[in-house]
Amino acid sequence: MKKTIITLPGDGIGPEVTDVAVNVLKAACLPFDVEIETIERNFGGSGYDIDGVPVTKETLELCKKHKSVLLGAVGGPKWENLSSELRPEAALLALRRELGVYANLRPIRVHSALAGASALKEEIISGTDILIVRELTGGIYFGEPRFTVEENGDTFSVDTMKYSRNEVRRIARKAFEAAMLRSKKVCSVDKANVLESSRLWRNSVEEIGAEFPEVELTHMLVDNCAMQLIRNPKQFDVILTGNLFGDIISDEAAMLTGSIGMLPSASLGNGNGLYEPVHGSAPDIAGTGAANPLAAVASAALLCRYSLQLKEASEDIERAVQAVLNQGYRTEDIFRGRSGTKLVGTHEMGDKLIRNLKAHTYAD
Ligand SMILES: NC(=O)C1=CN([C@@H]2O[C@H](COP(=O)(O)OP(=O)(O)OC[C@H]3O[C@@H](n4cnc5c(N)ncnc54)[C@H](O)[C@@H]3O)[C@@H](O)[C@H]2O)C=CC1
Numbered sequence: 001m002k003k004t005i006i007t008l009p010g011d012g013i014g015p016e017v018t019d020v021a022v023n024v025l026k027a028a029c030l031p032f033d034v035e036i037e038t039i040e041r042n043f044g045g046s047g048y049d050i051d052g053v054p055v056t057k058e059t060l061e062l063c064k065k066h067k068s069v070l071l072g073a074v075g076g077p078k079w080e081n082l083s084s085e086l087r088p089e090a091a092l093l094a095l096r097r098e099l100g101v102y103a104n105l106r107p108i109r110v111h112s113a114l115a116g117a118s119a120l121k122e123e124i125i126s127g128t129d130i131l132i133v134r135e136l137t138g139g140i141y142f143g144e145p146r147f148t149v150e151e152n153g154d155t156f157s158v159d160t161m162k163y164s165r166n167e168v169r170r171i172a173r174k175a176f177e178a179a180m181l182r183s184k185k186v187c188s189v190d191k192a193n194v195l196e197s198s199r200l201w202r203n204s205v206e207e208i209g210a211e212f213p214e215v216e217l218t219h220m221l222v223d224n225c226a227m228q229l230i231r232n233p234k235q236f237d238v239i240l241t242g243n244l245f246g247d248i249i250s251d252e253a254a255m256l257t258g259s260i261g262m263l264p265s266a267s268l269g270n271g272n273g274l275y276e277p278v279h280g281s282a283p284d285i286a287g288t289g290a291a292n293p294l295a296a297v298a299s300a301a302l303l304c305r306y307s308l309q310l311k312e313a314s315e316d317i318e319r320a321v322q323a324v325l326n327q328g329y330r331t332e333d334i335f336r337g338r339s340g341t342k343l344v345g346t347h348e349m350g351d352k353l354i355r356n357l358k359a360h361t362y363a364d
């Protein structure tokens with residue numbers, strides 16, 4: 001059987017990690033008689049350089065048609081002075097919006113082999129298993145109006161933080177459903193002591209919480225959450241939060257796992273799936289072969305699970321990731337020079353993954 005996915009490698013390290021993820025995905029699906037066909041499109045800053053826009057209408061339509069998209073990353077200094085609608089990041093926001101993928105799932109799992117790789121003490125982080133459920137198509141990244149004006153000899157810029165009750169209820173339901181399959185705890189994170197939109201958020205989450213009496217619901221202000229994630233991350237099961245706060249605390253939570261290069265994501269909604277590492281285009285290491293591809297690879301595993309319904313292939317990829325870490329292979333970001341570990345580059349890590357995948361799947 002043939003399955004088609006759209007790949008949008010993007011900018012910086014995006015193409016490097018996407019290449020590895022696609023190779024691993026193909027190798028993982030083969031034993032299940034699924035041939036992965038990829039259609040690649042320009043996207044982000046590199047898309048702008050070629051097409052004059054960071055994403056074309058044709059690409060958006062193609063993504064909608066095929067429903068599953070594997071994305072690398074966008075952005076970089078080269079495109080920072082473009083107007084907001086031509087910036088690489090605008091393409092990503094447009095894609096998320098067009099696909100209607102409002103539920104951004106960001107699993108934070110500390111691999112036992114990497115418990116010593118975090119900047120935090122091993123006893124604080126080992127065993128951490130958090131799911132951040134971030135609202136992705138609303139909030140301040142999309143709210144109108146947004147503008148900059150010159151007034152009275154000064155410059156003013158406005159962004160709008162806006163949520164509707166239904167938008168909050170929709171993402172809250174996803175968080176509670178996820179919690180039912182985990183440790184049945186949801187911590188909703190907001191800034192309800194200051195923001196009107198956060199008070200609506202809290203109120204709407206409470207309404208959905210009432211439909212899930214088995215799930216323990218707590219609320220936490222985002223500044224406290226930023227601190228609690230470092231103090232005692234194991235207190236969290238599912239963290240439910242809005243677009244901006246989720247963006248920030250997930251980068252923070254990435255450091256529990258040793259590196260932002262470890263964190264995958266799946267964005268779901270409207271029957272579509274967009275899969276991308278949590279990290280950006282990392283211009284500081286692009287082209288050096290140092291990028292950690294495991295976040296992109298783990299995102300491909302999520303694509304297998306949610307879009308291709310190939311749970312076993314997805315688990316095979318996750319096992320291969322565990323195996324390479326247990327065997328001591330480390331890209332620079334997670335390399336701490338410990339005995340038994342070996343520094344590898346992006347593509348060498350990909351080769352090790354495929355070797356493990358073959359050893360596992362063909363031996364069964
Ligand atoms: N989803 C996306 O496409 C995102 C794009 N960006 C864009 O990326 C550009 C750079 O943003 P930054 O703030 O520097 O964030 P970043 O996530 O690209 O990089 C932050 C730091 O983490 C390191 N890093 C990131 N991914 C890594 C990986 N896979 N392996 C090893 N090290 C890794 C980088 O080298 C850098 O030191 C900006 O243009 C930004 O807008 C940022 C976040 C998400």
Ligand SMILES: CC(C)CC(=O)C(=O)O
Pocket residue numbers: 089092093247278
């Ligand atoms: C690049 C931004 C549009 C978003 C971002 O940083 C993220 O979704 O993690």
Ligand SMILES: [Mg+2]
Pocket residue numbers: 247248251278
């Ligand atoms: Mg981010």
